[in-house]
Amino acid sequence: MRTFFRNVRWQNTVFLFSTFLTTVIGAPLYLWHYGVDLFQVALFFFFLMATGLSITLGYHRLFSHLTFQASPIIKILVLLFGSAAFEGTALVWCADHRRHHKFVDHEDDPYDITKGFFHAHIGWLLFRTSPDTPLTWVRDLQKDRLLVWQHRFYVPLAFLMGFGVPTLIGYCYGGGQAALGAFLLAGVARIVFVHHMTFCINSLCHWIGNRPYSSKCTARDSLLMAFFTFGEGYHNFHHEFQHDYRNGVKRWQYDPTKWVIWTLSKIGLVRNLRTVAEDKILKAQILEQQRQHAQRIAAQGTELCAVRQSVVQAMQETLHEAVAHWEERLNAWRSAEERRHEISAPQLRELRRQLNKATARLRVALRQWDAAHQF
Numbered sequence: 001m002r003t004f005f006r007n008v009r010w011q012n013t014v015f016l017f018s019t020f021l022t023t024v025i026g027a028p029l030y031l032w033h034y035g036v037d038l039f040q041v042a043l044f045f046f047f048l049m050a051t052g053l054s055i056t057l058g059y060h061r062l063f064s065h066l067t068f069q070a071s072p073i074i075k076i077l078v079l080l081f082g083s084a085a086f087e088g089t090a091l092v093w094c095a096d097h098r099r100h101h102k103f104v105d106h107e108d109d110p111y112d113i114t115k116g117f118f119h120a121h122i123g124w125l126l127f128r129t130s131p132d133t134p135l136t137w138v139r140d141l142q143k144d145r146l147l148v149w150q151h152r153f154y155v156p157l158a159f160l161m162g163f164g165v166p167t168l169i170g171y172c173y174g175g176g177q178a179a180l181g182a183f184l185l186a187g188v189a190r191i192v193f194v195h196h197m198t199f200c201i202n203s204l205c206h207w208i209g210n211r212p213y214s215s216k217c218t219a220r221d222s223l224l225m226a227f228f229t230f231g232e233g234y235h236n237f238h239h240e241f242q243h244d245y246r247n248g249v250k251r252w253q254y255d256p257t258k259w260v261i262w263t264l265s266k267i268g269l270v271r272n273l274r275t276v277a278e279d280k281i282l283k284a285q286i287l288e289q290q291r292q293h294a295q296r297i298a299a300q301g302t303e304l305c306a307v308r309q310s311v312v313q314a315m316q317e318t319l320h321e322a323v324a325h326w327e328e329r330l331n332a333w334r335s336a337e338e339r340r341h342e343i344s345a346p347q348l349r350e351l352r353r354q355l356n357k358a359t360a361r362l363r364v365a366l367r368q369w370d371a372a373h374q375f
Helices: 002-007 010-034 038-064 072-084 090-102 117-126 145-152 154-202 223-228 235-240 256-266 278-300 306-338 345-372
Strands: none
Touching (some): 010 117, 010 154, 072 090, 072 145, 072 154, 090 145, 278 306, 278 345, 306 345
16 A cells, blocks of 8 residues: 555646546536636637647647757747646656657556556556656757756746636636636636547557558557547557658648648748658558458458459559559659759649659559458
């Protein structure tokens, strides 16, 4: 029993449980007594977006993975509102996250899903099951004065931005009653929502969805989880290509964090957005599907009839031809890009059109090849 109590992270435990209880008891009582105020709703969602995106865009994609570079004003904003999320300093958060990527699904992973859903979701914050991650994981970030400043003054910044600012805004809007509502809704309840959005990335994003790019770890892609986590739900792609600023790599995939980063780049507030080459992504997808089909056939002990074998073989050959043609068009396009000053604009457009056509052909071949293995 003594060992149990010694291993409890009391500061985290008291804060997480007190904010949760205040949210499920205090916030409903306030709404029942005073009713729903559109101002309070708007303030709640503003702080939800500001603090949530400060974690996904700032702590995660900017600082942990260095997927783009940001101007000082963007860094200051994400550090201030990131403090208001009450998820720790950027240095500590990034150290844990880099360690997670290095040892995912293994003993040294801080929020290892193989230790159970509860541990990955919140247990690792409540109980000391492994040594704290040293800041040696973020030596590069320690050279940034803004991150060091936030690390030094984190506690007052967190309480000021997380509770003080929304409460003050509420007071200016409608006095003491509005201040109480802002404290409970835009302050406490919003913190709980952002916490569990982040926690779900460590737990449910390793449980729900599929693995189109790699089955080397438990991370999965899920549109449902992307909707609740500002686009972080495409977790399988992220673990395979962690230095891409996008999580939802396809244009139609729901990833508001990606859209905000892209928009900021267009107005000059961020730059040098890093992306993974399309050929690497497609090859990873093809190899993973081949691996999964081979494993399924081996596990089921399935023997293909002659007709099925001929169909699968034909689709395999079609896929290989499509890949070869696509790589040929891709290399031609890249070569032209390197010699852009020597090639006319119409020629470049034609090469791009051919590449797009080859890409479409490859995707069709991939779907047909995948369908041929569905039995």
